[in-house]
Every structure is written in structure tokens, then in C-alpha cells.
Amino acid sequence: MAGVAVSTTINGDTVEYLCQPDETLLDVLRDRLGLTGAKEGCGTGDCGACSIILDDRLVCSCLVLGAEAEGRHVETIEGMAHGDSLHPLQQKFLEHAALQCGICTPGFLIAAKDLLAKNPDPTEEEIRFGLAGNLCRCTGYDKIVRAVQDAASVMKGA
Amino acid sequence: MNFDPRYSGRSFTSVGTRPIRPDGVDKVTGRARYGADFNMAGQLVGRVLRSPHAHAKIRKIDTSKAEKLAGVKAVITAADLPDLTDGDAAMYDILDNCMARTKALYDGHAVAAVAAVDARTARQALKLIEVDYEVLPHVVDVDEAMKHTAPLLNDAIFTEGLEEKPVKPSNVTKRTQYGHGDIHEGFGQADFVVERSFKTEQTHQGYIEPHACVASVSSDGTADLWVCTQGHFVYRQHCAQLLGMEASKLRVTSSEIGGGFGGKTHVWAEPVALALSRKAGRPVKLVMTRDEVFRASGPTSATSIDVRIGARKDGTITAAEATLRYSCGPYAGMWAEIGAMTAFACYKLDNVRTVGYEVLVNRPKTAAYRAPSAPMAAFAVESAVDELAKEIGMDPVEFRIRNAAQEGTRSSYGPVYGPIGIGPTLEAAKNHPHMKAPLGKNQGRGMACGFWFNFGGQTCTDLNIGMDGSVSLAVGTVDVGGSRASLSLVAAEELGIDYGQVKAVVADTSSLGYNDMTDGSRGTFSSSMATISAARNAIKTLRDRAAQTWDIPIDDVVWEKGHAIAKGEKYGNLAALSLKEIAAASGKTGGPIAGHSELVADGAGVSFATHICDIEVDPETGSTRVLRYTVVQDAGKAVHPTYVEGQYQGGAAQGIGWALNEEYIYGKDGRLQNPGFLDYRIPVCSDLPMIDTQILEIPNPNHPYGVRGVGETSIVPPLAAIANAVSNAVGVRMTHIPMSPPRILAAIEAER
């Protein structure tokens, strides 16, 4: 099959790649570009481990084609910290031990960042529903919710 | 090395604090490498062809067309994995499960595999493999499978453990029995008897990371395996045995692991990946899809359990009995046996008997799932206990306290208990504000207890002190939930240095001696024991180096707060030497400083928990909401309390999913109908409330710090606690897990 040439922006950098027309953006990120921070937990849009932000929209990258990224802005977990200073969400996830195995963590961080961008002062319920597209099997979500609450209050103060 | 593992009652500086884990930054930045995040140059993509039939004879497999497809580098079937198990039945089952030999025994059973240049080619190749099946009748239900008329999975199986040797083969591989006293006499003394039958459906561990590995076999017989596993040393042994390799030539590196819960204690795809790589002469990456994870890995047993408990008016249990039938998938297991051992472990019983039946069914091979077999047994027993308390007219907590096991009690599985925490967790639950909080309409409160053994096992740890005084700790137990942080705390505690000076890593199989896997809640218990022992060995060397520097006898040097100190007035002029100073001079005092430890960390303390929960049921739809949840559990000593809380919360959440939603649903054709997270629904964030935790610390006498395993017990009580809460909310005893809305509605209707 002929490849599709794509030019896109990933974490602020211009990136060009060739991909198959039926290849997912998740596969492109992981297998072609070496950005393995987004994880494949299901490949069917059910777990959120592959969450990325595409032009200000939270999406499952396993449900987006690589070719669809043409001309758009992609944000992945690899772009979340600035140099060696962590995003407040990353910092709070560490402090609250909001991760055990950590496989769901990149997806949660991206989803939480998107949530706080749209709703800087969410209630517990809004956080719970806002993150309901991301599965975590280890934590029972308690510490994740607390980390997001704490990060929200830090970010408001900033 | 004379290591004394006894609890010393010391006070702590580092242990019990809550620092950030050493692998944390990598995990929040996406840098941490899990099973599928690793690649080798020239690697191929491996894919597995799976049986669409629940039970079928494999007459013939024709791989010729697939082999001819451009880009296909290897196709394998069972013929490429010859039987080298030499009469080891358990290993043979593992082999047969990795690749079906003569029969496909469940929907999803592997029958062939390919390695190709890319995923698309591999998928195409699978379609070109022709398998000639003779479909056989199947059975997936545990009770059905026990009937004489049921299709037989294996006609060479005759039930073990029966008084009379059976003359006919059966799907029941084994009968086991536990208990003591005389239950007939015990029931004779009872004023009240409750007798009930219960069922639980099969669930999956549900780790978010699918099984993944990269295998590379060289023509000289050496091999590398990168894999997500709970035990890379065990994987090495199993793979080496199944492939006829020397263990030392197979280096297994454990990746970061994205959840296991028991499901990553078995090899599934790894021997297949190695066999593909051997045949293709190139590295092969094999990653399961979610569909494959559900159909062919995990799951836990489906069960059917009868319970009978009798008590006197005063609330003393006089006799208890249970018959437990557990599905094992197509291969013999000991799942019902563990259920039979754990069922009544919380109670002090003079007369108790449990009988377990291991049952073969056409479902995937049952794997351990967090305190395997205990949650289902606890569901049945704790439901009956609640009902009995109600009949007697006693508060369910009081009733349990009255009958709780204590130090000196003969456990229902045999041995007499040492110091244990069931009583204290019940007292703590009784006094918890949660117990007194008001309930609204359609709401019910339930509580239940749980028990798990906890394991120790073979453990090996290296502690190396760098010339700059920093300490690297190499452990061989895979870190499934923060154990590197806990073990760094332990090393810091023992050496008397800062947590930040210690860096713990999980070493590969070529860098460290054998370690059992991280199962049975043993990771922190065992490796902390080995870490303490290794640190003590290093301290001996540190003291020796200081003694040399000072030119005094080593016996005059003590180790305190990270420093060597010359003790006695005659040494008043010798300033203490820090670990850093001794390390800096090590080149001149005898070379590198390290401490090693190889031990069997036996004596893991048993653990108990009590859970309380409030549930609201919508009587119109049967849907449920968890309003409040509290976990009380004994940790022995919480090394890193935040991660202990995390284990409590995670286990409770898994139990909630099991109790209310999760189940394998098979069609009439014996095929799994919900192999995905959409239809196999695990709890999401909006399904749950905060989960309160209370850590009790009743020291384990067999660990220097008093540590007990903490990982598993938390999944034992939830099924029962929630069933009791739902039963209280709707006024009908719930006897079938999961309590999905249709089941709750049906139970309410049946009562009307």
C-alpha cells in the first residue's frame, strides 16, 4: 500500500512522516516516532491509555488515523513537562502516589490537563466524570482524584 | 551469614515516611518502558492464531500458504514446541496452553503463530493458515461440568482424593478436604442453622497493559527476553525448560509492568515468541491484543459454593461446613483447595469441614488473581455469617467479634495462629464513624472480613556502595506497585542514611541470583528481609574498613546513624567516619564495598481485613451506587504507608467491580461474548467514591521490622461486604455475583 505523507506539529515541533492509510496515530507515535508515552491498553477506544490532545481536543489516539494529523497540533505526554520542571499535575501525581504500575498515568495526565484547561475549578464529581474515559486497575482512583484536586488548586494560585 | 529475621521492636527514621518513588518521574513523563515500549533492531512482528471453538480436535494444520506469503519469516505450530517436559504434568499443561497440541480446549486457545516483517503481513498470514477442526461438545459451567453426562475435556483424568478409586474419567480432577472436630456434633448443638448456595462468575485481573515481550534467540543458543512479568526468574526457568535451553543462556529482563495481579505469573506468549525467533533467526516482538488478553490469559475461577453454619442462641458458632466447586479451565489446578483452606480462616471453630472440587471446563486456564480463590469463598461464608447473625438477632460485627480467631486458635486450614489481626480490624471497624453514619432510603450497609496467607520465598539482593557514598540496590522481585520506594526506605533505615542516597533497580536474570516471583504479597516482605540482610553485611564491611583506617579491632567499631564510631573512651580522639568517607577511601582499604544476601524469606505473617460499605440500589432498575467504602487492614508494619493505602484501595476497587459488574459471558457456542473493556466493564472513576483506609500494625514476629504482605487481602472482603450491603438495601439475600442490575431486579421480583 502506498504511504501517506503527513506534516504535523507534535509538542510544538514540526514533524513529517510517511504512514499507511489505515495506520492509527497511536501506532505512528509509538512505532514510527518513538514516542511510546501513549500506551495501547485496548486499541478500541475503551481505556484511555492512548489519550493525546489533538488541536485542543482530548482524543484516543488509537481511534485517530495517522493521516488525520496532517496540519494539526498534537500534544502527548512527552511534551507535558517544561525541560526538567514538571507540570503541576505530574508533580501532584508523584506526591499523592496517584500511580501504582503507572501504565495508565500518561493517559490520566493528558486527560486531567484537558479537564483543567476547560474547567480550572472542578468539583470531585466533575473530576470523576471528566476522567471516566480512562481506566486504572491499580489505584481505585482515590489518589488520582486527590492529585487532580491538589494540582487544580496549585494552578489556580499560579 | 547468620541473619536473624525476628521482629526487634526497633524505632524507625525512614521506614513509615512517604517519599516520592524512585521510578516516579519516568512514569509521569512517559519515559518508563513497559513491555511493548521496547524494540530490537530487525525485529519481526509475532501474531497468534487462536481457536474459534470451545472444544475441538485439531485434525490438521496447513501452514504452507502462510509460509509462502512475502514477508513471512516463520510459522510455528505445536510441532515446533516439542514436549520436553519429561513427565512434569504441570509444565506439560503450560506447554499445551501456550500452543494446543491435539485439541483446542477453549475459545482463544493458541493453535499456530507467525512472525512477519510487519503487523499487516502477520495478520494476513494468520488468515492463510488452514486448521481442520473436529468440533466437540463443550462445557463452560462449573456445575454442568461435574455432571456425569457432561462432555469430558480429558479422558485420562480420574478424580484424585476420593476414598474409592474412580473407574470412570471425570472433569473433576481432585477432591480435597480440610477441617477438624465433628461437624455433626457441632450442628447438633446449634440453635440456628443457615444453609445457602452461592455462585460467582469468572473475572479477569484486568491489568491495563496487555502481555508483551520481545524475544531474540541467536544461532549460538543464547537468547534475550524482554517481557512484562511478575517473575522474570520463573519465566526464565519455564521458557528454558519448554524450549530445551540452558537457563543461564537465556537472559530475561523484566520491563516496567502495567499491572499483573497474578495474571503475569504464568508464561503464555513468551515461549511462542522465543520459538518464532529461533525459527526466523530474528528478534520477534509479540504483543497480545485486548481481545486475546481476555480470551486466552488470566482469568479467575467461576465458582459454586454451598455453606452451612450453625450457632447457639448466645452467638457462638458451633459448626461450619462448605462445599466449594471451582473452575480451573482445561487443566488441573488447586483453586478449590485454596478456597477450602481460606473459607473459614477468620473464625475460631471447634467443628469445621470444607471440601473442594477442582473442575475442568472449556474456558481459559485459570490463573492466580490477587488472593486467588479467597474472595469467592469469603463471599459465601460472610454472606451466611451475616444471615446467621440476623437470625440470632445479633449485630453482625458483634457476632463476628465473638467468633473471631485469635492467637492460639486452630485455623480452619490446620495450623494454630500466632499473633493475628482479625480481632483488631473488627474492633476498629466497630468503632469507625462509618458504622454510625445514617443511611437513606434504598440504602444498605454491609461489612465483611477477609483472610490471606501471604508468601515469602527465595530472594536475592545486592547492595552496592559507590565511591561517592551513594547506594545502589539491585533486587530480583519485580516492582508491581511501588516496592522500589519501600526497599530504598529499608536500605536507608538499616544503613542510617538518607532515602535519596539509595537507588533501587530490578536486576535482570543474569545479574542476580534466583528470585521467586512477586506473588502472594511477597515482594516487599521478602525483598525487604533480603535488603536488611544485605545492608547488615555491608555494614560489617564498612566497620571493618573503618577499623583498618583507625588500626583498631573491628569489635570496637559500631555503626550508628550512617557512621562508623570507635566505641570506648580510649578512642575519644577518633572522629566518626561517615559512610561517604569510608566509601571514598574504599580503593585503599580493600576495594569495593557491597553487601549481598541470598535467603528464603519464610515466615510471612497471615493478614486479615474488615471492610465496610454503603450501597444504594435503585429498585426500579436494579442499578447500584457505592456511596461510601472503608478498608481496615493489618499491615504488620507499613513501610511506605501511601503505597499500602494504595494497595488497600486498589484491591477494594477490583472487588467492587467483581461484586457488581464484571463477568465472563459465554454464548451457547462456548465463545466468549465480551472480550473487551466496553462489555467487560471494570470500575471507572465515576463509579466509585473515595476509599477510606485504616492501617493497623500488628507486627509480624518473623520479620525484623514486623512487615506482613499487604497486596492481596484487600480483594477478599469486598464481594461479601457489597453483597451484604445490597441484601440489606433490598431486603433479599443476594447469592449470585456479580450483582448486575438484571440479577438484582430478578432477586427483588422473586421475593415479591
Added chain:
Amino acid sequence: MMPKSAQRFSDKHHGPNEGLALMVEVTLWGSLGALAGGKSKVEIEAKDIRELFRKLAEQYPGLEPLIEKGIAVAIDGTIYRDTWSKELPQGAEIFLLPRLAGG
């Protein structure tokens, strides 16, 4: 230095424990008893787990395959799975259990 694996299996713990072997009463769990001729308790003269297993296998050959596969020994309630050098204290309660799987 001995390789680690050799060290692990060496009998180095035996030295100080050398002493008179004592008669101990061993309780067998239900299914195990059947293989020992239907007995639920047996008396064995043994000073540690290793000797206990050796003598059990001698006296009750039916138990040997199970011992090979792995049996755990509970001594006064504490379960030992692998420490064959563990001494059997006088008067201790000794209980044989199957070796379990965990998650």
C-alpha cells in the same frame, strides 16, 4: 567464593544445629493423609524440615512425589515453604500444607 546457587543449597546452617533428633508429631492435611495410609498424624524422629521430609518419604513412599513438588510446613502457625534447614523445636505444632499459588 562459591557461586550463589551452590551457596544456596549448601548445608551451612547445619553445623550449629547438630543435635539429638527429636520425636515430633506431624499433622497431615486431609488429602495428604490418604497417601500416608489414611493417617492424619504421624510420628517422625527429625531435627529439621530436611530430615522430616527424608524420613516421611522413606516411611510413606506415597508422599514422595508431593514432597518433590513442594509441601509447606507450618511450625507453630508460621508457614515455611522453602527453608529446609529450619529446626523443629521440641513440642512445636507441626503441620504439613500444600504449596499455594498467589497473585
